[in-house]
Amino acid sequence: MxxxxxxxxxxxxxxxxxxxxxxxxxxxxxxxxxxxxxxxxxxxxxxxxxxxxxPGFVNTHCHLELSHLKGKVREHTGLPGFVSQINQIRKADDSEILDALKKADADMCHNGIVAVADISNTRNSFEAKSNSKIIYHTLLEIFTTNPDFVERNFEMAKKHENELKTLGLSSSIVPHAPYSVTPAMFKLIYNHAFENKQLISIHNQECASENELYQSKSGELYDTFVKLGINFDPIPLSGKNSLESIMVQLPKSTKTILVHNTFSQKEDILKASRYFENLYWCMCPNANLYIENSLPDIPLFQVLKQNITIGTDSLASNKQLSILEELKTINRNFPQITVYELIRWATLNGAEALDLSQQIGSFEIGKTxxxxxxxxxxxxxxxxxxxxxxxxxx
Ligand SMILES: [Zn+2]
Missing domain, CATH: 2.30.40.10 (Urease, subunit C, domain 1)
Known part of the structure; x- marks a missing residue:
């Protein structure tokens, strides 16, 4: 005792x-x-x-499998520049990838993080997550605008889901972002999440040109991705902001984490909060400064009484995986938000988003x-x- x-x-x-x-x-x-x-x-x-x-921190957005990219991506290039750099440098030796992600897992543990919602595009991090002291929920992320790959990629995600189950790990199948998943794929994700009551997480409005893509099929994100060979024809032009365009393609009743929200405006926040019944907005301020050199209007989310959680994103866009460093950045930039609130976002709100609040997230008798x-x-x-x-x- x-x-x-x-x-x-x-x-x-x-x-x-x-x-x-x-x-x-x-x-x-x-x-x-x-x-x-x-x-x-x-x-x-x-x-x-x-x-x-x-209490122990909950990190609601990480990509453990990108840990080997620490210090390799140039800062302040904007999201389109960031994604094209990642595409070029992501490949590495298995041993380099595994060593880096194991170290990142140990660092998170050392930094007081007890649970993580972690994105996987590959199976590289599965074993490390099953051997970790941290509680992981894996978000099996789908990223393809090619209609020919819809069935194949979804089946692969389901295979990974089964593999995680045998390792004793929870997971869900999620879309990467509004602009990187076709309506046909959204439909498969919707049905699977709805039937299995699975947590959904999606990158949201991380750069200004994400909205432009849906409004007019133009802008920096559109141009950069077209140059990379990505075909946006299957993504319908809506004339609206990206979030409003895709939210009805996700189930409204399952828990949903919208990640980044750097360019979400008041109308986006209100529309999403009217649609989703269990909505969480995950803020990753240090990654936003690293990539876009701007921050979401976090006080606006607070004024609108939204559930906020905290994420680190990956070591490709952050110098460390530390929730405390994220909170310090918010405290420095928005001193009107109390530390009491910040701690609640980083602990209890995250635990609720991941369905872990019976166990962790607050100092209450019976919890660990x-x-x-x-x-x-x-x-x-x-x-x-x-x-x-x-x-x-x-
Ligand atoms: Zn991310």
């Missing part, structure tokens, strides 16, 4: 508790949470830490959420400092 205390405990379900004490059993299950009125140093067997304690200590936290102003860092205690 351990008794752990700090200046503040952030349970995620309620406001921070000053001088709180968490009691856990040997498996990390929470037995009790109390506020100490007495001198903390006099509580028998107590470990006291300077800083704040938060993991315990992270954030040191060098500005306790006077309740803000992260640039030097704030994390030690995983459990």
């Amino acid at each position: 351990r008794k752990i205390a700090a200046h503040y405990i952030f349970p995620s379900t309620e406001k921070p508790i000053k001088n709180g004490i968490i009691t856990l059993d040997d498996s990390g299950k929470i037995l009790d949470i109390t506020q100490s009125n007495e001198n903390l140093l006099e509580v028998a067997g107590l470990e006291f830490y300077s800083g704040i304690l938060v 959420p993991g315990v992270n200590l954030i040191k060098q936290f500005d306790l006077q102003n309740f803000k992260f400092r640039p030097e704030s860092n994390l030690k995983r205690l459990i």
